Amino acid sequence: MSQHQAYERLLARARTLPPIPTAVVHPCDESSLTGAVNAASMGLIKPVLVGPSARIAAAARKAELDIAGIEIVDAPHSHAAAVEAVRLVREGRVECLMKGSLHTDELMAAVVSREGGLRTARRISHSFVMNVPSYEHPLIISDAAVNIAPTLEEKIDIVQNAIDLAHALGQQEVRVAILSAMETVNPKIPSTVEAAALCKMADRGQITGAVLDGPLALDNAINLQAAAIKKIDSPVAGRANVLIVPDLEAGNMLAKSLSFLAQADAAGIVLGAKVPIILTSRADSVTTRLASCAVASLVAHARREALSKAVQ
Incomplete structure (x- = not known):
């Protein structure tokens, strides 16, 4: 390969x-x-x-x-x-x-x-389309470059922008993992509460075009064995092709970890404006x-x- x-x-x-x-x-x-x-x-x-x-x-x-x-x-x-x-x-x-x-x-x-x-009416957000050698399909990570500490309202657009991107890239089934440090809702960790809210919004048709699950930790979002050990029964867990991070710091560190430790490539694009914007380094x-x-x-x-x- x-x-x-x-x-x-x-x-x-x-x-x-x-x-x-x-x-x-x-x-x-x-x-x-x-x-x-x-x-x-x-x-x-x-x-x-x-x-x-x-x-x-x-x-x-x-x-x-x-x-x-x-x-x-x-x-x-x-x-x-x-x-x-x-x-x-x-x-x-x-x-x-x-x-x-x-x-x-x-x-x-x-x-x-x-x-x-x-x-536009949509919040502008950034997505990395990452080519990770050990992962069979492109992995979309958002937002690692524009929105510093997005609110729940802003995350709705960040998620929808990433879903639309996945469809444009030809993904037949878009599986979105809303990441946090754990896979259970903990009121002391706001990102877990927001993840649960985003998933319910998808259930109610406020976010469309994908199946969402969260909160999920990174391991059980992308690794089937990790998801099985935690007994997470979900069409997303272990098979995510879109990862939504809690904030810019987490996204930036995740993307750079994949780039420098796993030799991944990271193509950057900004969405939500009237036209796509190519961001290169x-x-x-x-x-x-x-x-x-x-x-x-x-x-x-x-x-x-x-x-x-x-x-x-």
């Missing part, structure tokens, strides 16, 4: 679809520009490079990249590039954003701006960058399909 098998399946699926017009925001270093050009060459995105044109050209020369056929929208600095990229979305010229060499906070500030941003491998673009492409196409159905 290839170490990147789960990602290779995502890439193969995304490559059967037309490339998604994507604003690449401030791609002024070698890694972010290379990621965009590679994704374009694979047919995953149709990039529009937004930022200082002289710096983009210099980065291309340094990386020995041919960007002659790629549209560049000039913007004097990173803040202006983020604002300009959001404007391209609002004008319908692009259907996805991709972070270049600017801070995530700077990009997200333009996205969530109440004046001309990309807010300078430390990301080429495979991870391409997988992030593939995930965003599948989400954007699912969004197109949903909008088409809504119009009919």
Whole structure:
């Protein structure tokens, strides 16, 4: 089995679809520009490079990249590039954003701006789509990068965003584990109470498209033997493909533990805005960058399909 098998399946699926017009925001270093050009060459995105044109050209020369056929929208600095990229979305010229060499906070500030941003009724949240070599399918972990200490109300949207992502990736059955430190409800641990509430909301149709269970500890969420030892009878326990963490710290540590101790890859995407947002890190491998673009492409196409159905 290839170490990147789960990602290779995502890439193969995304490559059967037309490339998604994507604003690449401030791609002024070698890694972010290379990621965009590679994704374009694979047919995953149709990039529009937004930022200082002289710096983009210099980065291309340094990386020995041919960007002659790629549209560049000039913007004097990173803040202006983020604002300009959001404007391209609002004008319908692009259907996805991709972070270049600017801070995530700077990009997200333009996205969530109440004046001309990309807010929807849904809370914006981040998901990692993780390729764990010992796990047979992609594992979605949310939220490890945007919502610091989400309330129960915010977790409803975090869960629904992750479920919608799983469907866009082609998961036939979405099994969501709401994680805590234990699998029983303990009033002294708020995350266990919130997990139980989220599961009841799913029972009542307030969260749709998946089967939920929680609270679950990590071991009995992803390991059938651990779930059996604890005598947890559930369609989710031991077989989860979506993990919802209590807060950003837990999510960040879980994702990085998998990356650095289990050699997992972590493709990052932000959901809940008008378009998907590809968040990559300078430390990301080429495979991870391409997988992030593939995930965003599948989400954007699912969004197109949903909008088409809504119009009919």
